[in-house]
Amino acid sequence: MIQSLARINAVMIKEIRQLSRDRITFGMVVMIPLIQLLLFGFAINTDVRNIPIAVVDQSQSAAGRILTESVRVTQVVDITERFATPQEAEQAIEEGLVRAALILPSDLTQRMMQGRELGQWIVDGSDTMISAAILGLQNMPLTDFDFEIKPQVHKTFEVALFYNPSQRSAVNIVPGLLGVILTMTMILFTSAAIVRERERGNLELLITTPIHSMELMVAKIVPYIFVGLIQVAIILGLGHFIFGVPINGALSQILLGTLLFIAASLTLGLVISTIASTQLQAMQMTVFILLPSILLSGFMFPYEAMPVSAQWISEVLPATHFMRLIRGIVLRGADLSELWRDSLWLGAFTIIGLMVASKRFKKSLD
Structure with a gap:
């Protein structure tokens, strides 16, 4: 038994010395768990924030600017592009420049008074987490306006999901x-x-x-x-x-x-x-x-x-x-x-x- 333990001990010492000389292997032993910990602890985040979006404000009104700012301060989205037409916004989504676009119609103020939907989101629905975050803005409250807004009949915004409307x-x-x-x-x-x-x-x-x-x-x-x-x-x-x-x-x-x-x-x-x-x-x-x-x-x-x-x-x-x-x-x-x-x-x-x-x-x- 003593001789067996001595042989085991000799091989153990050899393996430890060999591992200590193998810098790449020893580095992987330390770095793999370290990288995993840092990735899951800091980089991996399921709370979607700062989604790049475009805004198409066809109303060119104070109400449109206030509504755009109200959407921005939610921190769910980040307005990176502004376009004149919805077609340009759709092209930007196809090219991957933005993940969604907020379309504000020319009759925005009248829609507010009548309690109708104020605009439309067009969203790259191929990413279900992104589309779910935008859907969360569908019924966002509006409290930054000086005039009275009638209760919404349906939703604040209509949402159109491109490429994956069923969110599969x-x-x-x-x-x-x-x-x-x-x-x-x-x-x-x-x-x-x-x-x-x-x-x-x-x-x-x-x-x-x-x-x-x-x-x-x-x-x-x-x-x-x-x-x-x-x-x-x-x-x-x-x-x-x-x-x-x-x-x-x-x-x-x-x-x-x-x-x-x-x-x-x-x-x-x-x-x-x-x-x-x-x-x-x-x-x-x-x-x-x-x-x-x-x-x-x-x-x-x-x-x-x-x-x-x-x-x-x-x-x-x-x-x-x-x-x-x-x-x-x-x-x-x-x-x-x-x-x-x-x-x-x-x-x-x-x-x-x-x-x-x-x-x-x-x-x-x-």
């Missing part, structure tokens, strides 16, 4: 799930690509070939592009036929947008692969990237509800831009030209990632 969660979840699954699989596949070559002894063969570092990086990611496209077809196909998720955008736009994201995710995995020394380290670093990618992308929690610092982090991650891209194309029928900011970021991320990965990879064993 599947409509919002299925396109977002596409981003989550691609993030998990694409980064995981390529994060161990270079490390696996080194552990299997194949790196010596690569050194003797005339292939350049950039050529190797491109060759590593191209096969997995087809894997990603198969996953896209499965998720969108089943989502459409089983859950009735509408596909309002062109398939060519979905294909191009998805290819941009797959390429960005694969290059991120390659960068991880050039940093990690073992496949275990590569998996640990992948988990470290996956947590903020899923939690800060807007898949589960509204982007607008996050603090500004968390939004800055989320803007760096490809998953955030793809969430906007795929939901805009699939649900709102937008195209890449309208969502050019997110398309440009994914393209730039891919190019920079390939350059970093090829620069870090050296055809040598030291």
Whole structure:
């Protein structure tokens, strides 16, 4: 028994020393729970605030200005755009510039006197949490007016939910799930690509070939592009036929947008692969990237509800831009030209990632 305990103790000491020397693994042990705690404690917030909206005040009256201010001070919305016509506001919603628009008619003062609905909200209903927050303003009280307002016959505002009038969660979840699954699989596949070559002894063969570092990086990611496209077809196909998720955008736009994201995710995995020394380290670093990618992308929690610092982090991650891209194309029928900011970021991320990965990879064993 004493000898057995001594052997166990010797192996335990060896494992502890090995763990202390493995800086990446030790860092993941500390950082993963720390990041999770900070994300759930500060960044994740289900109380939706500061939703970007547009205002179309066709009345151009004092009553319209007071009503607009009354809506703003609720802190549920943040007025970021003003348009002259409802058509311009609808276009802004389709492009993702705003999530809703408040339309105030030209006869606003008469409507107040008659107790009629004062205006209309048009809302991007594809996000059920956003639409629920706007619906909460439907019967907001009006106390900032000097003249008497008759009791409302119905509601203060009429609400029109675009893209998901029935407020079904599947409509919002299925396109977002596409981003989550691609993030998990694409980064995981390529994060161990270079490390696996080194552990299997194949790196010596690569050194003797005339292939350049950039050529190797491109060759590593191209096969997995087809894997990603198969996953896209499965998720969108089943989502459409089983859950009735509408596909309002062109398939060519979905294909191009998805290819941009797959390429960005694969290059991120390659960068991880050039940093990690073992496949275990590569998996640990992948988990470290996956947590903020899923939690800060807007898949589960509204982007607008996050603090500004968390939004800055989320803007760096490809998953955030793809969430906007795929939901805009699939649900709102937008195209890449309208969502050019997110398309440009994914393209730039891919190019920079390939350059970093090829620069870090050296055809040598030291």
